Amino acid sequence: MSQTTTGRTRLSPEERREQLLDLGVRLLATRSLDELSIDLLAEEAGISRGLLYHYFGNKHAFHEAVVRRAADDLIAKTTPPVEGGPVERLLISLAAYLDYVVENHEGYLSLVKAAAGGNETLREIYEDSRSALNGRIFREDAQPGAEGGQIIPDTPTTRLVVRGWSAMVEELVLSWIDEPGEVTREQLLEVMAASLPALVEVVPAAARQEPGSA
Amino acid sequence: MSQTTTGRTRLSPEERREQLLDLGVRLLATRSLDELSIDLLAEEAGISRGLLYHYFGNKHAFHEAVVRRAADDLIAKTTPPVEGGPVERLLISLAAYLDYVVENHEGYLSLVKAAAGGNETLREIYEDSRSALNGRIFREDAQPGAEGGQIIPDTPTTRLVVRGWSAMVEELVLSWIDEPGEVTREQLLEVMAASLPALVEVVPAAARQEPGSA
Numbered sequence: 001m002s003q004t005t006t007g008r009t010r011l012s013p014e015e016r017r018e019q020l021l022d023l024g025v026r027l028l029a030t031r032s033l034d035e036l037s038i039d040l041l042a043e044e045a046g047i048s049r050g051l052l053y054h055y056f057g058n059k060h061a062f063h064e065a066v067v068r069r070a071a072d073d074l075i076a077k078t079t080p081p082v083e084g085g086p087v088e089r090l091l092i093s094l095a096a097y098l099d100y101v102v103e104n105h106e107g108y109l110s111l112v113k114a115a116a117g118g119n120e121t122l123r124e125i126y127e128d129s130r131s132a133l134n135g136r137i138f139r140e141d142a143q144p145g146a147e148g149g150q151i152i153p154d155t156p157t158t159r160l161v162v163r164g165w166s167a168m169v170e171e172l173v174l175s176w177i178d179e180p181g182e183v184t185r186e187q188l189l190e191v192m193a194a195s196l197p198a199l200v201e202v203v204p205a206a207a208r209q210e211p212g213s214a
Numbered sequence: 215m216s217q218t219t220t221g222r223t224r225l226s227p228e229e230r231r232e233q234l235l236d237l238g239v240r241l242l243a244t245r246s247l248d249e250l251s252i253d254l255l256a257e258e259a260g261i262s263r264g265l266l267y268h269y270f271g272n273k274h275a276f277h278e279a280v281v282r283r284a285a286d287d288l289i290a291k292t293t294p295p296v297e298g299g300p301v302e303r304l305l306i307s308l309a310a311y312l313d314y315v316v317e318n319h320e321g322y323l324s325l326v327k328a329a330a331g332g333n334e335t336l337r338e339i340y341e342d343s344r345s346a347l348n349g350r351i352f353r354e355d356a357q358p359g360a361e362g363g364q365i366i367p368d369t370p371t372t373r374l375v376v377r378g379w380s381a382m383v384e385e386l387v388l389s390w391i392d393e394p395g396e397v398t399r400e401q402l403l404e405v406m407a408a409s410l411p412a413l414v415e416v417v418p419a420a421a422r423q424e425p426g427s428a
Contacts, residue, residue, distance in 0.1 A: 116330030160397055168379060168385075172378040187371055199412060
């Protein structure tokens with residue numbers, strides 16, 4: 001973290017590529033994917049376009065690598081804490097998600113558009129990270145050490161509900177950023193976190209029962 | 215409704231255009247927008263491509279007109295009944311929505327993709343119909359004659375929540391069609407309908423109070 005991206009320090013090709021990816025992610029935060037060009041990265045990194053093509057192949061592969069890195073960042077940053085009750089841990093994770101989308105709004109929005117609009121590679125990355133975020137809700141809340149235990153039983157219906165909830169959370173965040181109106185950040189977060197257990201409650205009892213549970 | 219689309223019956227240009235739009239909507243049900251060409255419509259309607267260009271101008275204008283008509287159909291078909299309690303009326307409206315998306319899956323999906331992917335005209339139509347569907351929830355449930363009255367107070371936070379809920383409902387329906395798993399149509403509908411009041415319940419009390427209400 002002490003090296004600047006324009007430095008001429010000797011790095012291994014792998015380290016250099018990682019550094020360039022980090023720069024790409026930072027540039028994407030305030031730009032759409034369309035605006036994130038090899039030229040821009042070359043200029044910001046102070047290296048030749050030729051070298052960038054050497055590292056990334058072509059623009060699509062570069063975009064793919066940057067978006068994968070951004071998705072990994074999102075997953076890492078929203079990891080819930082190990083301690084605390086399930087709703088509290090969910091709230092902390094959602095606050096991190098909200099902050100991430102606020103800070104990386106342009107890039108995030110362009111990924112959502114690209115994924116929804118039919119770019120298959122980006123759609124796959126988007127779906128993978130969505131699955132990782134959603135899957136965590138079942139997995140991590142079921143950690144034996146977690147205070148309060150599991151808030152969501154894992155059944156086909158609750159899986160579907162979590163998928164719907166996650167689409168709702170994204171819509172809430174993007175709509176709120178566009179037009180917060182009188183809705184405070186705190187109110188938004190409260191709705192996002194409290195809605196998950198509330199939605200699980202509306203699942204018909206028979207569809208909320210895990211196989212083998214009492 | 216008694217005239218076939220291939221008939222040579224004398225119709226006014228306006229009636230003829232309406233008939234062609236209806237045919238376009240029917241063709242779109244099982245096709246993406248990309249697959250809905252002027253050629254296909256000409257073949258199905260048994261008239262010349264030239265005449266279709268005369269009615270619609272170009273392919274984009276034709277798509278726009280068909281999608282507008284499809285959106286109007288969706289809004290009409292999902293109109294809740296006047297009688298009944300608010301949750302029951304919502305359930306009937308949502309069942310109609312579910313059936314519509316099942317019956318028009320290809321076309322609906324391609325509209326969602328086009329709207330999300332950055333086609334501004336289609337995005338506008340999509341947003342307009344979304345607003346019509348969402349706005350109805352506040353307006354019609356507030357009908358003075360409606361049994362049970364209003365289920366949702368109209369505040370900035372509840373407006374945002376309804377927007378999120380509506381994104382969730384769409385995701386639930388599209389995911390369920392893709393992969394119903396063990397989730398029955400009834401369970402799905404119950405979750406869709408019951409989730410709205412449940413979500414409103416999680417809105418912090420202060421943000422659920424309409425201005426001027428007690």
